[in-house]
Amino acid sequence: MSDHASGPRAFADPVVDITDMYAFPSPQQSGTLVLVLNVFPFAGTAALFSDAVEYRLRLRPATIAPNHPGSLFAVGRKEYTIGCRFALPSGDGDSLVQKGSCTTSAGATVRFNVNDELGSESRGLRVFAGVRMDPFFFDGRKALETIVTRKLAFAAQGNSTMFRQNVLSIVIELDIARTFDPGDGPLFAVVGETVTTGPMEIRLERYGRPDVKNLLVFPKDFDTVNRDIELRDLYNQEDAFKLGPAYGGALRTRMNSNLAFWDSLDGKVDWPLDSGSAHPLLALFLSDFMVIDLSKPYAPDSYFEIEQSALKRIPHQTCGGRSLNDDAIDTFLTIMVNGGNGPRISDGVDQATVRASPTFPYLAPPEPNPPVPKAPEIVSN
């Protein structure tokens, strides 16, 4: 389930729970980068953003470095941020209005009303925030069945767990030339975060690539060291660009075990462990960030292409990143199970409830008017 309910903290308070992040060049406006950060899985249409959280995107210039000890990429220290904050709503009932603002590290600020479909724009920054239909698609039940039965359980026709579900979405369009210094890029590492506001900043969630936490950190049965510990909250609080040493051992063991499990599902080993007994993708997913090349045009199915090319030590061809209709989960499953050396592994779900549009704010309008069910009959004691 991409990153839906990705840990006890997220489960307890969905308004901080990042469900997905997307990064892609605008399909219609060259020179424009689109960033999408979704939170609040299965949101009702009345859902609002927290006034105590900064919803943040961090971008750092990166270069491909196949021999880099951290991952396939060397990430610079220079950072561009876009932080969105929200106010207490005013009014009541149908006239309830929540205002928000987004500020970039370059100093641009845009103020907007939540759920205003047109969004607001200023100095090369355009922002929409509000309830939209969840663009993610994945048969989460079959993924769980795969983990429990230890056999690929996906059907030719799957059922998306997110069918007709809503999320709270932040959609940002950035003018690349006005946002980034000319010498930076074209490759950028991107991370989405929810962090507390106030004097003590605490990272509540982080997001790089889809389903890393729920498929690689959550399953405990394959972990031979810490089989009884939920590690996702610990994973979430780490800085993807600078991992701390405290929980590294536990997270490495957990992810290594789970990567080996996914690799085993086709009955052969496509990812032999390195000399240190680490799965070749371990470092990549441990310091998890999305990678996008801003010099390349929009491509509909470019997710993980840069990483795959870097692994093969060949030049990448696309912008990478992740666009809204990209079947990133099929790509992810295929990479994990057969390393691209076999047929494409599909979860049987190939598109969202409603496909994303090529124009702002890209995500489909929310599923309206949820029906109210009858209360169950009260059983006398």
Add this chain to the structure above:
Amino acid sequence: MHLTAGTLAMINLQAQIESLERRIEAGWTGIADKTTLIELIALRGQVRSRISDYEWAEAAAEKLARDAPTDPAAFVARARVRIGFHRFSEALSDLDTAHDLGADRADIDAERASIFQAVGRYDDAIAIYDKVATRRAEFDSLGALATLHADCGEIEIAEQLFDESRACYRNVSPFPPALLDFQRGHMWLEEGDLHQARIWFESALRSLPAYAAADGHLAEIEAALGAPEGAVARLLTLATSSDDPDYSASLARILKEAGHEEEAREWRSAAAARYDELMTRHPEAFADHAAEFWLEADGDRDRALRLATMNLELRKTRRAQHLFARACAK
């Protein structure tokens, strides 16, 4: 640490509930969502003092246990709801079933401990909570231990644990800290320190303005400290918005003390009717509050003693013993 504003959190709680209801009705979801919905509706009931929400949760949990007789989560969910209605032996039986069906031992033990605490088996409860808090000193485990020491009357230890628990909080949801502050206020109220109690009830209300029980206790404190007008204003709102008779009962008492006999009689009569209704449906849950009502209202001492006795048989807590002693003394 900033928290999400309580009004906003309540809007999102409702949005979450509506979305879950929609998914469940459409048949798209499994038992995890059903147990989550039961917990969220019970939480809404706890915040707004809506017994109808607890009853909805109870009915849904009963149905879930019937529909999913091999799923441990269904029995844990029903146990939690039964604990809310003080049906402790049935809740323990549900937890045994859940354990036999493979539920996580730590989760079951935490629920068992809350039952032991509620029935006054403090040593059994403390053995479990101590173990959990030693292994994982977190907001939940330290908070549970704090309320237990509070129930035991060990105020100094409880205060330290309340502080430690609060310092461990690493989220922005206002619900857990508001519920913890309420428990702390309740401890001071039981100790008779109205000023300390007020601090914590006000803190709970700052986090969660819709928190009816905190508002109700603040009204009682205001009245006791000589400000009945404010208390009446608070209680009028609560008595009309909540289906819990405690607010009508408090309002009747304060109005009577202020000399508004006729108005007091009306609210008292409404409270009495509602207590009777609830005693028919949920005798275990309302025996103590109904006994308080009949004691305070000075209307039916025999009934108060009968209910206080029933409550004491159900749980041997300090509060139940105190209530029984008061009923006997009258």
